[in-house]
Amino acid sequence: MSKLRFNISMSLDGYVAGPNQSRDEPLGVGGEDLHDWVVRTRAFKAMSGNPDEGETGLDNDRASVWAQTYGATIMGRNMFGPIRGDWGAEEWKGWWGDNPPYHSPVFVLTHHPHEPIEMEGGTTFHFVTQGPEEALEQARDAAGVRDINIGGGAATAQQYLRAGLVDEMEIHVVPKLLGAGERLFANLDGPPDYLKPVEVLGSPRAAHFRYVRAA
């Protein structure tokens, strides 16, 4: 069966987004710094259409592992856009431009129904109002043998961690201290100890903690 996978960058003090998220700063104040290690890598530059740029090395190796195209992606509504509550009249189509980097179906968790939005390059946003397990079921149907990625953010990851549904995760810890924002490890009703640590790797810009579901 395809795996449900999940990777995210986290500050040393535990935040995956900074405080005061807004249209101008979707990742909150200081949140972009969490991704400094990845935007420098060759794997990331290649995704942006510049395959001959970027750094190689351990960070690039870890970015490459996660930069594959998934069979489907699941994300929380705040990762899709800044609109809260009713969708209203605005035709928001996601933070990700006309040709989003997903190139496969994306399932957006929301309490507010919305028609699917088809983008260029194979990405269609589907809006799921029946909760995380239903979203996973739809993602599995769409993904076939390929893996499913949890795009984020913290609340979405927490729902899947809590439900025992994550097969593999990698947390990239960067030496930044944000002081406030969205904590990844909170609201979990105990540790997700079905996930076992298999690797800790360090580069000057981030340490990578990898976990897989215990056999």
Add this chain to the structure above:
Amino acid sequence: MSKLRFNISMSLDGYVAGPNQSRDEPLGVGGEDLHDWVVRTRAFKAMSGNPDEGETGLDNDRASVWAQTYGATIMGRNMFGPIRGDWGAEEWKGWWGDNPPYHSPVFVLTHHPHEPIEMEGGTTFHFVTQGPEEALEQARDAAGVRDINIGGGAATAQQYLRAGLVDEMEIHVVPKLLGAGERLFANLDGPPDYLKPVEVLGSPRAAHFRYVRAA
């Protein structure tokens, strides 16, 4: 001037002690696992009188840096012992045995006055009721040119971080998930951004994040 230094082991989910601390489990449930990386090292074995045992390598290098004898140590009361509130009739002399590993003055933060307790090997516990800045002043007088160590725990570290008094810190992040306990990075009124990251190092058992006060 001597430096105020601080190092501590933290779970990936941000805890430096587990939940339900007690006499039998001073570090809380699961808390001892945070120190697994260090107790295996040659530097740690040497402190326990077995200098020919233990592992070498990066973890041992980091443990060695921190295993020096300080001019003085500051700790919170819970790190001294399990007694809360009034000291009562019991003659508690610390978790650390007759010959504690400090071999220099230790300043214990408490709201309850207590006579100094002199132990074997050069350690004397002094009890300071006038707060963390007074404890630091007494520690500086005692330490002379040598550095001062914050022994822990979380609340004590937070007081010094918040007051802008820490000169150097190293956080050893282990891939354990505790789910509950004492968080290190909490109650800080904003990030301690006078501390700048200078190094991230990874071993299979821990990643080491080192910070120093900005010049």
